[in-house]
Every structure is written in C-alpha cells, then in structure tokens.
Amino acid sequence: MDSGDxxxxxxxxxxxxxMTPGLAFxxxxxxxxxxxxxxxxxxxxxxxxxxxxxxxxxxxLAFGGDGPLIGNFDYAxxxxxxxxxxxxxxxxxxxxxxxxxxxxxGATADRLKFSGYAAFIAIWSVLVYSPVxxxxxxxxxxxxxxxxxxxxxxxxxxxxxxxAALAVVAVIGSRRGxxxxxxxxxxxxxxxxxxxxxxxxxxxxxxxSALAANGVAAQALVNTHLAAAAGMLGWLIIEKLKTGHATxxxxxxxxxxxxxxxxxxxxxxxxxxxxxxxxxxxxxxYLALQLKERLRLDDSLDVIAVHLVGGLLGTVLLGxxxxxxxxxxxADGLFYGGGLELLKDQAVAAAGVLIFSGLLSYGIxxxxxxxxxxRVDSDSELIGLDQSxxxxxxxxx
Amino acid sequence: xxxxxAVIKPxxxxxxxxxxxxxxxxxxxxxxxxxxxxxxxxTETYRxxxxxxxxVPKVVLEAVVDDSQADLVVDTIAKSAATGKIGDGKIWxxxxxxxxxxxxxxxGTDAV
Numbered sequence: 129m130d131s132g133d134x135x136x137x138x139x140x141x142x143x144x145x146x147m148t149p150g151l152a153f154x155x156x157x158x159x160x161x162x163x164x165x166x167x168x169x170x171x172x173x174x175x176x177x178x179x180x181x182x183x184x185x186x187x188x189l190a191f192g193g194d195g196p197l198i199g200n201f202d203y204a205x206x207x208x209x210x211x212x213x214x215x216x217x218x219x220x221x222x223x224x225x226x227x228x229x230x231x232x233x234g235a236t237a238d239r240l241k242f243s244g245y246a247a248f249i250a251i252w253s254v255l256v257y258s259p260v261x262x263x264x265x266x267x268x269x270x271x272x273x274x275x276x277x278x279x280x281x282x283x284x285x286x287x288x289x290x291x292a293a294l295a296v297v298a299v300i301g302s303r304r305g306x307x308x309x310x311x312x313x314x315x316x317x318x319x320x321x322x323x324x325x326x327x328x329x330x331x332x333x334x335x336x337s338a339l340a341a342n343g344v345a346a347q348a349l350v351n352t353h354l355a356a357a358a359g360m361l362g363w364l365i366i367e368k369l370k371t372g373h374a375t376x377x378x379x380x381x382x383x384x385x386x387x388x389x390x391x392x393x394x395x396x397x398x399x400x401x402x403x404x405x406x407x408x409x410x411x412x413x414y415l416a417l418q419l420k421e422r423l424r425l426d427d428s429l430d431v432i433a434v435h436l437v438g439g440l441l442g443t444v445l446l447g448x449x450x451x452x453x454x455x456x457x458x459a460d461g462l463f464y465g466g467g468l469e470l471l472k473d474q475a476v477a478a479a480g481v482l483i484f485s486g487l488l489s490y491g492i493x494x495x496x497x498x499x500x501x502x503r504v505d506s507d508s509e510l511i512g513l514d515q516s517x518x519x520x521x522x523x524x525x
Numbered sequence: 526x527x528x529x530x531a532v533i534k535p536x537x538x539x540x541x542x543x544x545x546x547x548x549x550x551x552x553x554x555x556x557x558x559x560x561x562x563x564x565x566x567x568t569e570t571y572r573x574x575x576x577x578x579x580x581v582p583k584v585v586l587e588a589v590v591d592d593s594q595a596d597l598v599v600d601t602i603a604k605s606a607a608t609g610k611i612g613d614g615k616i617w618x619x620x621x622x623x624x625x626x627x628x629x630x631x632x633g634t635d636a637v
Contacts, residue, residue: 310576312569371570381572417573430572 129214129340136341137216143332144223148175148230150325154380155234157318158429160311162512163238164318164522170245174230177246178253182222189258190221194268198259220336221261228257228285234429235293238303238311239509242517244502251492252292256485260284263480276477277450277458277470279348280337282392282443283481290436291482292489293427299493300503302426304510311428316376323380327356330387334394344455348394352387355406359386362410370414378414381434385413388438393446398454405445413438443478447471526621526637527595531586532560533606533614538584544605545588548597551637553588564612583614589621591634 129137152171156164178186183206191213192199203209209218229249233240263269264276264284271283278284303311313319334352338345363382364374389409390402397405416433420426427433447470450461460466496502508516515521533541538555545553559580566579590598595618602616626636 310578312571312576312578367573371573371575373570375570377571414573 129216132341133339134214134216136345137220137336137339140332140336141216141219141223143329144220144227144336145175145329147223147326147329147333148172148227150322150329151227151230152322153318154322154326154384155237155319155429157315157320157322158234158313158377159237160512161314161523162514164314164514165520166240166242166513166517167233167237169242169518170233170240171230173242173246174226174249177250178226178229179222181250181253182225186225186253186258187218187221189254190225190261191217191266194266195262196268196270196273197263199262199266217339220339224281224285224333225253225257225261228281228289229253229292231285231289231431231435232293232296235297235427235431236300237428238513239300239503240513241501241504241508242513244496244500247500248296248492248496248502251496252489255492256292256488257284257288260288260481260485264477271477271480274473274476275459275470276473277396277446278392278443278477279395280334280391282388282439282446283477286388286391286435286439287443287478287481288439288485290432290439291486293431294423294425294436295486295489296493296502297425297427298490299497303428304506306426306428313377319380320376323383327353327383327387330356330391334391338395344395344457347398347454351390351394351397351402354402355386355390355393355409356383357386358403358406359383359389359410359413362386362407363414364410366411366414381413381430382410385409385434385438388413388435389442389445391439392442393449396446396451396455396458397449398451401449401451405442405449408445409438409441412441440478443474444471447474526624526633527590527592528619528621529588529590529595529598529602529616530619531602531606531614531616532558532583533586533602534608534612535582535584537606537608538586541586541602541605544601545598548601550588550590550594550598553586555584555586558583558585562612562615581612589624589637591637 148171152168156167159167185204188201188203189199192202229252261284263271264278330352331349335345335349360379360382363378367378368374386406386409389405413433416437448461448463450458451464452458452460459470461470559582561579569576569578599616607613624636625632
C-alpha cells in the first residue's frame with residue numbers, strides 16, 4: 129500500500145469514527161428529553177467496548193484465515209496485523225465494527241437497560257458482526273467467493289444491524305404508552321446536526337472502502353453524495369404528496385435512506401445510477417414506515433424502514449446497476465448486460481445475512497434478557513434512562 | 526389592590542411590557558405556560574405519523590396594582606397584546622387582600 133492509499137485510509141477511519149457520535153445526535157434528537165443521555169451514551173459506549181473487543185478478537189474472527197464461515201485467531205490481540213493486512217485496514221474496519229451495533233439503538237430507544245445493552249453488543253459483535261464481515265469482505269468468505277458484491281456494507285452492516293434491531297424489539301416489546309400517548313422528537317435540530325455529521329462521515333465509509341486513493345474512491349464519493357441528495361428529494365416528494373408538508377425530519381431521513389442504499393453500490397455503479405438508487409430509497413423507505421404498524425412492532429426511530437429496507441434495496445439494486453466500466457473488479461448487473469447472475473447472488477447474500485443475523489440476534493437477546501435483563505423496569509422507564517441508568521439529566525430545570 | 530392576570534401570545538410580551546412601563550406600572554411577573562382555549566392546539570407530523578398537540582405556548586403576566594390603576598393597566602394590556610386573531614388570550618382582575626414588601630415590611634399601596 130503506497131503512502132497516498134495509507135493516508136486516505138487513515139483519514140477515512142477518522143471520518144467513519146465521527147459517524148458514531150453523529151448517529152448519537154441523529155437518534156438523540158428524536159427521543160424524548162428524559163432519554164437523550166441514554167441514547168447518546170449507548171452510541172458512544174460502542175466506541176469504548178467494541179474497539180477493545182475488535183482488538184482482542186473481533187478483527188481476527190473477521191479477517192483471519194480463509195475459511196468460508198469465520199476467521200481464525202491469527203490476529204487476536206493485535207498480533208501480526210502490521211505485517212499482514214496492515215494497521216490502516218485494521219483501524220478502518222474497527223470503526224465499521226463500532227457503528228454497526230450502534231445502529232440498533234434507534235429501534236430500542238427509551239427502554240434498554242444499560243448493562244444488558246453492553247452485554248448484548250459485546251456478544252453480538254463477536255458472534256454476529258465478525259462472521260458476517262468475514263463472509264462479505266474476506267477473500268475466503270462464502271458471499272465473497274460466490275461473487276456477490278457489497279462495497280461498503282449494505283449486507284454486512286445495514287441488513288445485519290436492521291434485522292438485529294427487529295429481533296431485539298421482538299424480545300423487549302414496545303415502549304410504555306406506545307400507540308396511546310404521543311412521543312414526538314424532543315430536539316430536531318440535534319437530528320439535523322447528526323445528519324450532517326453522518327453525511328460527512330459517509331464519504332470515509334464508502335469512498336474509504338476502495339481501500340485506495342484512486343478513481344474508484346472518487347466515484348464512490350460522488351455516488352455517495354448524489355444518492356444522499358436524491359434520497360432527500362425522493363422522501364420529501366412523497367411526504368409532501370401524502371401529508372401536505374415537506375418536513376425537516378423527512379429531509380434528514382431521506383438523505384440517510386439514500387446513504388444506506390448507496391453503501392453496497394458505491395464503488396460499482398456510475399452515471400445516473402446513484403441518483404436513481406437514492407431516489408428509489410427515499411420513496412421506498414418512506415413507504416416502509418408502514419411496516420412497523422403491520423408488524424405491530426415499536427421500532428421507535430425506524431431502523432427497519434431506513435436501515436433494513438434501505439440496505440436490502442441497495443443490495444438488490446446493485447444486481448441491476450453494477451457496471452464493470454466503472455469498476456473492473458465488480459460485475460455487470462442486469463441493466464449492463466450481466467444478466468440475472470449478479471442479481472441472484474445479491475439476493476442470496478441478503479437472505480443469508482437476514483437468516484443468520486435474525487436468528488442469532490434473537491437468541492442473544494433472549495439469553496441476555498433472561499440473565500442480566502435487557503429492558504428497564506416500568507419505574508425506570510417512566511423516570512427516563514438519563515436518571516435511571518446514568519444518574520444524570522441533560523437539561524436542568 | 527387588584528391582581529391583574531393576563532395570558533397573552535409569547536411574541537407580544539415585549540410590546541405589552543413596554544406599554545405597561547410607559548403607563549407607569551411598577552413591576553410585573555411573567556411565566557412561560559402552556560394551555561388551550563378556543564384556539565385549540567395544532568397537528569404536527571413526524572415521519573408520516575400525526576400528533577395532535579393540544580397545549581399551545583403562552584405567556585402569563587401578573588401585576589398587583591392600586592385600585593385606581595387597574596382599569597388603565599387592563600386597557601393597556603388589551604390594546605398592546607391584541608392581534609385580532611384567535612388566541613390573543615385573556616385578562617382577569619382579582620381582589621387582593623394583603624400585600625407585603627419583604628425587604629421593608631411595608632404593606633398595602635406602599636408595597637406595590
């Protein structure tokens with residue numbers, strides 16, 4: 129790896145790290161004022177615990193060896209990484225590992241017990257995230273071998289965290305008063321701030337995934353930006369048609385939906401594809417908001433509609449829009465003369481992650497719930513997470 | 526002694542305060558409150574879900590004045606707080622039995 133590539137990868141690692149506090153504010157603005165510290169804490173705590181786990185075992189299980197299902201212990205305890213895959217790659221991947229479980233916290237807002245949450249993401253990162261990252265990005269991983277593409281984590285991150293969020297919500301149930309009392313966002317300016325940080329950091333997330341400072345990275349950066357922009361437009365258009373108003377929260381949600389959908393596609397598509405993908409994501413993710421009513425699940429901040437549906441959409445659309453003229457290491461999708469082959473591989477990859485992560489996440493959530501407890505008691509929930517979990521208040525009366 | 530209480534639109538507070546100062550009022554107490562009257566609330570939409578917000582923000586203003594000043598103060602508030610639109614608020618007047626200035630112990634009109 130030359131110095132330019134190393135410089136870009138290190139910069140990208142820092143950009144991706146910044147997304148986690150960005151996500152904290154994106155979510156934090158949407159919860160009630162008594163739970164904002166709880167939300168911010170769950171997110172930044174992932175920076176603490178997952179980083180250490182990643183160094184001890186996570187990276188090695190994801191990127192050691194060439195087995196089809198999981199890595200090995202070759203790189204455990206940060207051993208031999210500098211002479212193998214390199215410290216820049218280790219750092220970059222660490223930030224992905226940090227933000228992925230943090231994505232789940234939006235679905236479970238206002239009711240997670242902190243100790244149970246800590247145990248859940250620690251176990252989840254090792255048992256679910258590392259193997260899936262291995263499948264998708266490691267040379268030997270079965271999804272990689274099959275030929276399915278996932279540039280920056282549509283399957284490994286967004287489908288993975290999205291289905292895990294669904295599983296955890298199924299275990300812990302709805303917020304008290306869900307459906308009977310209003311729970312509007314307490315500080316949408318925080319959500320706008322968080323969206324800006326996420327959008328900014330996503331340049332590192334997607335363009336960094338080229339793992340080089342080259343034309344593919346530049347293409348990925350442009351695609352990322354255009355998809356966010358088009359995602360915002362798509363969401364706002366349908367929102368305006370359906371409710372009569374274009375909202376600030378809608379603009380933020382649409383942009384994030386576009387960013388999620390372009391993630392697997394970022395370095396494999398070109399021309400107008402990112403705009404079409406973003407626009408589709410904005411519209412489809414808005415319509416997917418209805419899913420939680422159908423499923424009768426309190427996915428509080430719409431992780432399923434935005435991350436699960438957006439991730440699935442991007443992963444499948446890549447089977448249509450992938451273009452080897454943009455990236456020779458990719459494949460051609462249906463619209464670029466590649467036939468149905470890639471589309472089929474993309475669907476199999478998505479289904480594999482859905483099933484594995486869905487079942488295992490549910491199992492881990494049940495186990496933690498039965499032992500430590502994954503949900504706070506009613507009193508703690510009424511007081512709010514800030515006081516009950518952390519003995520703090522965000523806003524002094 | 527009369528206690529004059531007015532519930533007004535928040536953005537009218539400065540105008541009302543300036544008008545009352547000009548009319549010679551010695552002091553007042555204000556607070557941010559929420560409530561509803563004929564104006565009712567409004568609807569907010571977050572990610573397609575509609576929320577009915579029943580309570581609208583208002584400012585409550587209280588002043589204790591001498592009987593002779595009461596009508597002037599009420600008229601001044603009524604004039605300066607008015608926009609002519611629904612939700613302008615209300616003013617009411619209550620008899621005050623006793624008033625004391627804490628620092629000096631003065632009572633009655635001297636304490637106003």
